[in-house]
Amino acid sequence: xxxxxxxxxxxxxxxxxxxxxxxxxxxxxxxxxxxxxxxxxxxxxxxxxxxxxxxxxxxxxxxxxxxxxxxxxxxxxxxxxxxxxxxxxxxxxxxxxxxxxxxxxxxxxxxxxxxxxxxxxxxxxxxxxxxxxxxxxxxxxxxxxxxxxxxxxxxxxxxxxxxxxxxxxxxxxxxxxxxxxxxxxxxxxxxxxxxxxxxxxxxxxxxxxxxxxxxxxxxxxxxxxxxxxxxxxxxxxxxxxxxxxxxxxxxxxxxxxxxxxxxxxxxxxxxxxxxxxxxxxxxxxxxxxxxxxxxxxxxxxxxxxxxxxxxxxxxxxxxxxxxxxxxxxxxxxxxxxxxxxxxxxxxxxxxxxxxxxxxxxxxxxxxxxxxxxxxxxxxxxxxxxxxxxxxxxxxxxxxxxxxxxxxxxxxxx
Amino acid sequence: xxxxxxxxxxxxxxxxxxxxxxxxxxxxxxxxxxxxxxxxxxxxxxxxxxxxxxxxxxxxxxxxxxxxxxxxxxxxxxxxxxxxxxxxxxxxxxxxxxxxxxxxxxxxxxxxxxxxxxxxxxxxxxxxxxxxxxxxxxxxxxxxxxxxxxxxxxxxxxxxxxxxxxxxxxxxxxxxxxxxxxxxxxxxxxxxxxxxxxxxxxxxxxxxxxxxxxxxxxxxxxxxxxxxxxxxxxxxxxxxxxxx
Numbered sequence: 001x002x003x004x005x006x007x008x009x010x011x012x013x014x015x016x017x018x019x020x021x022x023x024x025x026x027x028x029x030x031x032x033x034x035x036x037x038x039x040x041x042x043x044x045x046x047x048x049x050x051x052x053x054x055x056x057x058x059x060x061x062x063x064x065x066x067x068x069x070x071x072x073x074x075x076x077x078x079x080x081x082x083x084x085x086x087x088x089x090x091x092x093x094x095x096x097x098x099x100x101x102x103x104x105x106x107x108x109x110x111x112x113x114x115x116x117x118x119x120x121x122x123x124x125x126x127x128x129x130x131x132x133x134x135x136x137x138x139x140x141x142x143x144x145x146x147x148x149x150x151x152x153x154x155x156x157x158x159x160x161x162x163x164x165x166x167x168x169x170x171x172x173x174x175x176x177x178x179x180x181x182x183x184x185x186x187x188x189x190x191x192x193x194x195x196x197x198x199x200x201x202x203x204x205x206x207x208x209x210x211x212x213x214x215x216x217x218x219x220x221x222x223x224x225x226x227x228x229x230x231x232x233x234x235x236x237x238x239x240x241x242x243x244x245x246x247x248x249x250x251x252x253x254x255x256x257x258x259x260x261x262x263x264x265x266x267x268x269x270x271x272x273x274x275x276x277x278x279x280x281x282x283x284x285x286x287x288x289x290x291x292x293x294x295x296x297x298x299x300x301x302x303x304x305x306x307x308x309x310x311x312x313x314x315x316x317x318x319x320x321x322x323x324x325x326x327x328x329x330x331x332x333x334x335x336x337x338x339x340x341x342x343x344x345x346x347x348x349x350x351x352x353x354x355x356x357x358x359x360x361x362x363x364x365x366x367x368x369x370x371x372x373x374x375x376x377x378x379x380x381x382x383x384x385x386x387x388x389x390x391x392x393x394x395x396x397x398x399x400x401x402x403x404x405x406x407x408x409x410x411x412x413x
Numbered sequence: 414x415x416x417x418x419x420x421x422x423x424x425x426x427x428x429x430x431x432x433x434x435x436x437x438x439x440x441x442x443x444x445x446x447x448x449x450x451x452x453x454x455x456x457x458x459x460x461x462x463x464x465x466x467x468x469x470x471x472x473x474x475x476x477x478x479x480x481x482x483x484x485x486x487x488x489x490x491x492x493x494x495x496x497x498x499x500x501x502x503x504x505x506x507x508x509x510x511x512x513x514x515x516x517x518x519x520x521x522x523x524x525x526x527x528x529x530x531x532x533x534x535x536x537x538x539x540x541x542x543x544x545x546x547x548x549x550x551x552x553x554x555x556x557x558x559x560x561x562x563x564x565x566x567x568x569x570x571x572x573x574x575x576x577x578x579x580x581x582x583x584x585x586x587x588x589x590x591x592x593x594x595x596x597x598x599x600x601x602x603x604x605x606x607x608x609x610x611x612x613x614x615x616x617x618x619x620x621x622x623x624x625x626x627x628x629x630x631x632x633x634x635x636x637x638x639x640x641x642x643x644x645x646x647x648x649x650x651x652x653x654x655x656x657x
Binding site for chain 1 (some may be wrong): 430431432438439440441453454456457458460461464504516556558559560564568569571572576580581614615639641642643645
């Protein structure tokens with residue numbers, strides 16, 4: 001009696017899959033091996049027409065091999081005793097885990113299918129046996145189709161920045177005080193959302209607005225896969241409501257711009273300290289032993305780009321300097337990233353990444369209690385957004401991106 | 414809690430430095446360096462001084478430990494920060510004020526476990542550098558008193574009324590202790606090829622350069638500005654005559 005393959009209750013978990021240019025065929029990608037290494041698990045029966053093609057199988061077998069190697073490495077004392085290396089191996093391995101599991105299940109389903117077909121052939125004149133075998137083969141076939149779909153999604157190239165922490169900057173746009181207040185509202189939403197995700201949210205710098213909110217606020221959000229989710233918030237947010245400062249009940253339209261920058265490793269950005277001008281924010285006066293200086297603010301200008309950063313977070317001047325340099329590197333990396341994405345967009349004429357920074361992504365309308373995401377062309381309840389329940393919006397955005405990528409992949413295939 | 418709070422507020426209203434009220438403050442990697450009246454509260458400029466030393470020493474690999482003398486330890490911030498940033502250094506301190514000396518020891522106890530591999534803080538000698546007899550260190554670092562006596566009266570109240578004037582007053586042109594230090598270096602305080610890093614007041618590095626020239630020493634003197642643009646730091650490399 002064949003064991004029935006358990007069918008997963010949901011097909012995939014969107015947040016683990018995201019964007020990047022597809023892998024070209026002729027790379028030395030570590031997961032692609034030559035056909036000489038094709039395993040011999042394939043039985044002699046003819047394969048159903050909907051099976052995974054050879055290229056895919058080769059790729060998947062390679063991934064499984066790497067996965068097994070990494071599993072072995074986890075038992076290696078050299079790895080165990082080096083916490084950084086251990087973390088790296090563990091995270092590399094977990095990325096492949098879902099694909100490997102899906103592949104195993106697929107192979108299992110394929111085996112079931114072959115066994116069922118065999119049974120059908122051998123059942124000869126026994127109609128009951130034949131019928132049972134046919135049922136089994138149908139179920140196995142269904143599983144294979146679902147798993148193939150799932151594997152294809154899991155194999156979609158992912159954005160290399162997805163795992164990173166972010167610097168999130170909210171800047172009030174047009175609308176004066178009301179824009180500042182709106183920037184503050186967005187800050188509240190993101191702060192709450194970060195908390196529900198178990199992320200830490202730290203204010204790096206802020207310029208409060210006179211009537212509330214912020215002219216500008218920079219947050220550092222750290223935790224698991226922050227960029228993969230927060231990147232969808234980048235762009236111009238528009239609000240239509242009667243401002244708190246409005247005396248005559250008129251509706252105003254204001255904007256705030258959100259920039260989401262993945263945090264960088266030292267290797268990502270080349271920063272020549274000669275291009276950086278650093279000064280403390282209080283100029284003039286004797287300094288040193290002459291004064292008690294509590295405020296150790298740092299003001300930093302990157303001469304080639306004109307980027308200016310001030311940092312007042314820490315009690316130690318050195319720490320403020322290190323933080324300011326980190327923020328500068330993050331901004332420089334972000335500029336590079338935007339440049340590259342703009343090039344990709346021009347080249348492919350399609351959406352890559354999350355669109356340009358100045359794109360209007362959402363409008364929040366108080367009168368109609370709705371939040372419209374223009375990329376999706378969909379409305380969501382305003383209160384849901386204000387309660388920081390932005391998961392549904394993000395899931396839809398991720399799904400849409402996946403569909404686009406799949407389509408592009410199929411067109412290229 | 415309310416009594417504590419009101420106590421803090423009244424102290425702050427007395428113009429007491431907030432660092433003394435809190436009792437701890439940041440210095441480089443140390444997030445809770447103990448600070449206590451009247452020992453001088455570490456200045457941000459001194460972080461820059463230590464940064465210079467660390468950057469110079471961190472790339473040199475030696476098979477033996479580097480001996481460092483911290484002249485005028487105060488809270489101990491300079492020497493301790495070096496032990497926390499560099500491996501295989503042995504730091505000794507010189508400090509005339511007993512209150513500062515015990516504060517240095519308290520901070521040493523607090524931060525000892527976090528010292529880099531092979532680094533130790535040997536101890537603090539009570540007295541002034543002019544009377545210190547041990548010589549031959551690899552590196553000397555100091556933030557000595559450097560305010561000219563005439564300027565002390567004009568210091569802001571927050572400094573003048575609370576911090577140890579002995580840690581601030583450097584004599585007529587603020588150079589007294591620095592000169593004592595230079596004489597100590599001359600006597601062999603630092604080995605041949607050894608280095609001396611000093612923080613001073615605006616213009617002191619230039620004055621030291623002149624002194625070295627006048628005395629005909631072949632020592633190399635480098636001057637450096639702080640982040641506000643004031644020429645405050647100097648580094649002497651003790652090279653003898655005939656050595657380049």
